[in-house]
Amino acid sequence: LIVAHRGCWTRFPENSLPAIAACAEEGAQIAEVDIAITKDGIAVLAHDKTPYRVVNAPHWGKNFSINSGASTIDTMTYAQLQQFWLVVREYSGASTPHKIPSLEEALQVAKGCGITLLLDSK
Numbered sequence: 001l002i003v004a005h006r007g008c009w010t011r012f013p014e015n016s017l018p019a020i021a022a023c024a025e026e027g028a029q030i031a032e033v034d035i036a037i038t039k040d041g042i043a044v045l046a047h048d049k050t051p052y053r054v055v056n057a058p059h060w061g062k063n064f065s066i067n068s069g070a071s072t073i074d075t076m077t078y079a080q081l082q083q084f085w086l087v088v089r090e091y092s093g094a095s096t097p098h099k100i101p102s103l104e105e106a107l108q109v110a111k112g113c114g115i116t117l118l119l120d121s122k
Helices: 017-025 103-113
Strands: 003-005 030-037 043-045 116-121
Touching (some): 017 030, 043 103
Parallel strands (some): 003 030
Antiparallel strands (some): 030 043
């Protein structure tokens, strides 16, 4: 049994839809992904309490200060998270065309690829 941790994160952003699809293509039977809940109750794929390590945001603005309570995923709405682009590797700043996906989107991709998701609730 082969389990891919956060999907195929060496080729795609961790916990992203293409990372799930890629690990299925590479022979994994299970993709472990991390789940967090947004302020508006949407389950999203995210490992950390904040999105900063895995997104490229040239300016956060006053509502997204690292020192602010509004910085954590559970205090941000799904729409707010969708403003950011995932990066290829953590803190790299190299943007991709991928966004933080919802769990619903991830389940659809996994079903289409024939891979099982192992959910790690954060």
